[in-house]
Amino acid sequence: MARDFEDHCWKDVVDPDTLQIYQAYRRKTYVGDKPAVLAIDLYNKAYLGGDRPVKEVDRQFSGSCGENAWRALPPTQKLFAASRRAGIPVIYTTRHVDTGGVHSTNRNASREADDIYDIKAELAPQADELVIYKERASAFFGTPLIAHLQQKRIDSLIICGESTSGCVRASAVDAYSHGYHVVLAEECCFDRSLLSHKVNLFDMHHKYCDVMHLDEVIAHLASQPAVKKAS
Amino acid sequence: MARDFEDHCWKDVVDPDTLQIYQAYRRKTYVGDKPAVLAIDLYNKAYLGGDRPVKEVDRQFSGSCGENAWRALPPTQKLFAASRRAGIPVIYTTRHVDTGGVHSTNRNASREADDIYDIKAELAPQADELVIYKERASAFFGTPLIAHLQQKRIDSLIICGESTSGCVRASAVDAYSHGYHVVLAEECCFDRSLLSHKVNLFDMHHKYCDVMHLDEVIAHLASQPAVKKAS
Amino acid sequence: MARDFEDHCWKDVVDPDTLQIYQAYRRKTYVGDKPAVLAIDLYNKAYLGGDRPVKEVDRQFSGSCGENAWRALPPTQKLFAASRRAGIPVIYTTRHVDTGGVHSTNRNASREADDIYDIKAELAPQADELVIYKERASAFFGTPLIAHLQQKRIDSLIICGESTSGCVRASAVDAYSHGYHVVLAEECCFDRSLLSHKVNLFDMHHKYCDVMHLDEVIAHLASQPAVKKAS
Amino acid sequence: MARDFEDHCWKDVVDPDTLQIYQAYRRKTYVGDKPAVLAIDLYNKAYLGGDRPVKEVDRQFSGSCGENAWRALPPTQKLFAASRRAGIPVIYTTRHVDTGGVHSTNRNASREADDIYDIKAELAPQADELVIYKERASAFFGTPLIAHLQQKRIDSLIICGESTSGCVRASAVDAYSHGYHVVLAEECCFDRSLLSHKVNLFDMHHKYCDVMHLDEVIAHLASQPAVKKAS
Numbered sequence: 001m002a003r004d005f006e007d008h009c010w011k012d013v014v015d016p017d018t019l020q021i022y023q024a025y026r027r028k029t030y031v032g033d034k035p036a037v038l039a040i041d042l043y044n045k046a047y048l049g050g051d052r053p054v055k056e057v058d059r060q061f062s063g064s065c066g067e068n069a070w071r072a073l074p075p076t077q078k079l080f081a082a083s084r085r086a087g088i089p090v091i092y093t094t095r096h097v098d099t100g101g102v103h104s105t106n107r108n109a110s111r112e113a114d115d116i117y118d119i120k121a122e123l124a125p126q127a128d129e130l131v132i133y134k135e136r137a138s139a140f141f142g143t144p145l146i147a148h149l150q151q152k153r154i155d156s157l158i159i160c161g162e163s164t165s166g167c168v169r170a171s172a173v174d175a176y177s178h179g180y181h182v183v184l185a186e187e188c189c190f191d192r193s194l195l196s197h198k199v200n201l202f203d204m205h206h207k208y209c210d211v212m213h214l215d216e217v218i219a220h221l222a223s224q225p226a227v228k229k230a231s
Numbered sequence: 232m233a234r235d236f237e238d239h240c241w242k243d244v245v246d247p248d249t250l251q252i253y254q255a256y257r258r259k260t261y262v263g264d265k266p267a268v269l270a271i272d273l274y275n276k277a278y279l280g281g282d283r284p285v286k287e288v289d290r291q292f293s294g295s296c297g298e299n300a301w302r303a304l305p306p307t308q309k310l311f312a313a314s315r316r317a318g319i320p321v322i323y324t325t326r327h328v329d330t331g332g333v334h335s336t337n338r339n340a341s342r343e344a345d346d347i348y349d350i351k352a353e354l355a356p357q358a359d360e361l362v363i364y365k366e367r368a369s370a371f372f373g374t375p376l377i378a379h380l381q382q383k384r385i386d387s388l389i390i391c392g393e394s395t396s397g398c399v400r401a402s403a404v405d406a407y408s409h410g411y412h413v414v415l416a417e418e419c420c421f422d423r424s425l426l427s428h429k430v431n432l433f434d435m436h437h438k439y440c441d442v443m444h445l446d447e448v449i450a451h452l453a454s455q456p457a458v459k460k461a462s
Numbered sequence: 463m464a465r466d467f468e469d470h471c472w473k474d475v476v477d478p479d480t481l482q483i484y485q486a487y488r489r490k491t492y493v494g495d496k497p498a499v500l501a502i503d504l505y506n507k508a509y510l511g512g513d514r515p516v517k518e519v520d521r522q523f524s525g526s527c528g529e530n531a532w533r534a535l536p537p538t539q540k541l542f543a544a545s546r547r548a549g550i551p552v553i554y555t556t557r558h559v560d561t562g563g564v565h566s567t568n569r570n571a572s573r574e575a576d577d578i579y580d581i582k583a584e585l586a587p588q589a590d591e592l593v594i595y596k597e598r599a600s601a602f603f604g605t606p607l608i609a610h611l612q613q614k615r616i617d618s619l620i621i622c623g624e625s626t627s628g629c630v631r632a633s634a635v636d637a638y639s640h641g642y643h644v645v646l647a648e649e650c651c652f653d654r655s656l657l658s659h660k661v662n663l664f665d666m667h668h669k670y671c672d673v674m675h676l677d678e679v680i681a682h683l684a685s686q687p688a689v690k691k692a693s
Numbered sequence: 694m695a696r697d698f699e700d701h702c703w704k705d706v707v708d709p710d711t712l713q714i715y716q717a718y719r720r721k722t723y724v725g726d727k728p729a730v731l732a733i734d735l736y737n738k739a740y741l742g743g744d745r746p747v748k749e750v751d752r753q754f755s756g757s758c759g760e761n762a763w764r765a766l767p768p769t770q771k772l773f774a775a776s777r778r779a780g781i782p783v784i785y786t787t788r789h790v791d792t793g794g795v796h797s798t799n800r801n802a803s804r805e806a807d808d809i810y811d812i813k814a815e816l817a818p819q820a821d822e823l824v825i826y827k828e829r830a831s832a833f834f835g836t837p838l839i840a841h842l843q844q845k846r847i848d849s850l851i852i853c854g855e856s857t858s859g860c861v862r863a864s865a866v867d868a869y870s871h872g873y874h875v876v877l878a879e880e881c882c883f884d885r886s887l888l889s890h891k892v893n894l895f896d897m898h899h900k901y902c903d904v905m906h907l908d909e910v911i912a913h914l915a916s917q918p919a920v921k922k923a924s
Binding site for chain 2: 013014015017019021022024025027030054055058105136137141170173176194196199200202203
């Protein structure tokens with residue numbers, strides 16, 4: 001719990017001069033009031049090719065996060081279990097296979113199988129959980145997410161999923177802009193590029209979000225009185 | 232003109248395996264139709280303490296980008312001059328000193344002088360140019376920018392300013408989400424952290440924007456017929 | 463063509479004093495450049511119970527616009543045909559049957575058949591036409607419509623559909639806010655309440671939109687050179 | 694308190710058939726949890742020319758609501774006093790005199806005095822109250838209002854001001870779309886056109902908001918424990 005503000009995965013890529021410049025952002029991190037988990041793009045496509053290096057799976061499955069995705073799978077299952085125990089809603093994002101030409105990034109896309117945007121079975125939504133379909137990187141852009149959050153009286157978010165440098169970042173920045181306190185569960189975020197993963201977590205931690213280790217988030221959730229799920 | 236898609240400042244920090252993974256994003260970059268320049272947060276605060284290393288100016292002027300800001304000043308003057316010659320509008324963002332508690336990042340702020348959010352004199356807006364006041368990182372969030380772009384029939388943006396990893400990135404992602412073709416003028420973007428600058432340009436180039444060198448942008452603007460400025 | 467600015471369906475409900483107060487809004491109406499048709503909520507539910515008075519169909523089919531819907535059907539077919547001939551895209555809105563609790567109005571809803579939000583067969587989208595699924599009154603709220611409009615370089619809208627005092631109005635106000643010139647095709651808009659229909663058209667004509675008669679819109683479209691459809 | 698759902702100012706303009714059609718919207722009205730007052734455009738311009746019929750003041754002061762504005766002044770003072778006693782924040786909207794060409798409606802505007810968009814002295818904001826500057830009809834469009842509401846943990850709104858058929862309506866619809874429970878304080882809303890005032894309140898009451906009489910709202914506020922003002 002008493003870890004340092006900079007005790008995170010970016011330690012080996014951000015130099016001491018830069019850390020010193022960012023001293024002004026130091027503060028106590030915390031999980032906010034009335035949180036929801038926002039699980040970004042945990043669909044099959046991210047896991048294609050299996051638990052192997054990204055550069056290997058990428059040859060056949062462009063867009064897969066390979067071993068980075070698989071490494072985050074057990075921690076994400078733990079996060080979901082602890083959240084549901086504490087009565088905290090889990091909200092998912094994914095996308096439709098065909099969106100009429102509006103895409104979340106500029107990647108040259110080829111034809112895609114029908115189930116690649118289904119949520120990975122091990123992380124599947126429960127019957128009453130909300131799935132938001134988006135066409136852009138941010139979970140807020142072009143979706144009714146803000147209305148659902150307001151109707152459920154959710155006041156903060158715990159964000160996980162992929163990619164750290166893409167849809168997670170765009171969603172986290174938008175959540176901060178809308179006035180939410182945002183936690184990123186470090187071990188539950190992943191990317192195809194480790195450097196982008198680390199630098200984006202560094203950027204967000206200092207500017208917009210509290211990057212917290214999963215055990216810190218879990219300890220917080222376990223300390224909450226069990227509440228019945230919001231209808 | 233015929234430079235490689237990856238011939239940019241991130242070459243010395245992104246490893247070959249990662250570049251290979253991102254092959255699917257290769258495409259021809261270009262300045263879009265009916266562009267406007269969007270100049271992000273070129274206010275005095277970014278230049279405080281003068282043309283010295285960030286870690287030195289930061290002691291007295293938290294938030295200054297020091298020598299990184301000053302290095303981008305002449306290229307940005309060139310970009311503005313070429314844009315005005317070609318009849319392309321320059322739109323600025325800045326912020327009010329006091330915004331009632333909604334801030335663009337989590338930095339611990341102290342009291343600030345009255346002119347620190349005035350646009351730097353060397354880059355000042357001309358009499359008829361639009362200045363957007365924002366409270367969050369993105370030039371689109373909580374501002375009427377989209378209405379002004381639509382009324383001026385602007386169909387693409389050339390973005391410059393600071394910080395690459397903060398307000399430039401948030402604005403560029405939002406511009407892409409809204410359907411604009413976005414160019415980032417590499418030498419006219421700056422940040423306090425060189426690593427964040429490089430990795431964010433890398434991220435945006437592959438996902439959302441065309442990062443172009445200033446000479447490529449200038450060559451494009453010079454090739455356009457001179458048009459009279461939109462009223 | 464040379465009809466008076468106030469020669470519209472509201473003449474019999476708005477008194478002369480009020481018309482005089484609104485003199486300052488008089489101007490020449492016109493169809494804007496690069497328009498798209500935005501067809502609001504032309505789904506089966508609006509036509510249920512057939513071409514009979516609303517108070518009769520309402521007993522069995524709450525939400526039906528009865529004879530008001532059926533009266534607007536042939537003019538709307540004409541509008542669509544003329545638009546397609548002129549190469550102008552037709553964009554539809556509808557909604558999903560189940561949206562997890564976020565609704566476009568406060569009506570007490572009962573269980574609904576599966577096809578009630580399918581577009582009415584006589585007005586059905588063609589294979590390549592865009593359908594936007596929304597959960598709120600406005601076609602812009604919580605949808606990626608703005609990105610599609612921008613990507614297609616659409617600069618103005620011709621709005622039709624239902625209800626005039628609900629989703630048409632909310633969509634028209636949002637379109638104006640975003641900077642689009644908006645035309646409402648009078649004979650192609652409908653409502654369950656004639657008074658609300660007339661007063662809302664009056665409000666929008668003076669504040670935000672050009673309410674035009676269908677023959678004026680058709681004459682404009684027929685005068686355009688036939689263009690091939692945008693891809 | 695036990696007034697009928699339809700016991701409002703629109704009784705003399707909406708016919709019985711229409712009221713019957715709208716039966717499905719009947720429900721119990723209420724002030725929501727953690728409300729804020731949203732006071733729309735209570736600036737000097739609305740009161741110019743004094744407490745006289747709109748058609749008289751309009752000759753000299755286009756845009757004035759004349760006697761309709763003045764009639765709503767004492768009730769609005771009561772609403773503000775009761776809200777402040779109950780620790781409920783009052784948030785104002787107004788606009789800047791010059792907004793670079795983006796306007797809230799299509800009115801042909803002439804040059805305007807510098808103080809016409811200052812809030813009317815009798816209703817002036819207190820030192821710590823928020824004023825939102827907008828360029829369009831809705832208080833949400835192109836403003837950071839949503840971030841302020843979220844940061845203050847406001848979960849519902851009590852809307853008053855002008856015009857009922859313009860900025861009040863656009864703001865109320867947007868508030869509903871964002872997921873807020875919205876109350877309109879009937880006697881504190883006004884318009885230049887009585888017919889538009891009544892029909893717009895009717896529309897909003899059935900579709901999006903609870904139109905409540907001021908005495909009902911005051912009774913609710915008086916029943917709340919006095920709380921200290923949110924910082």
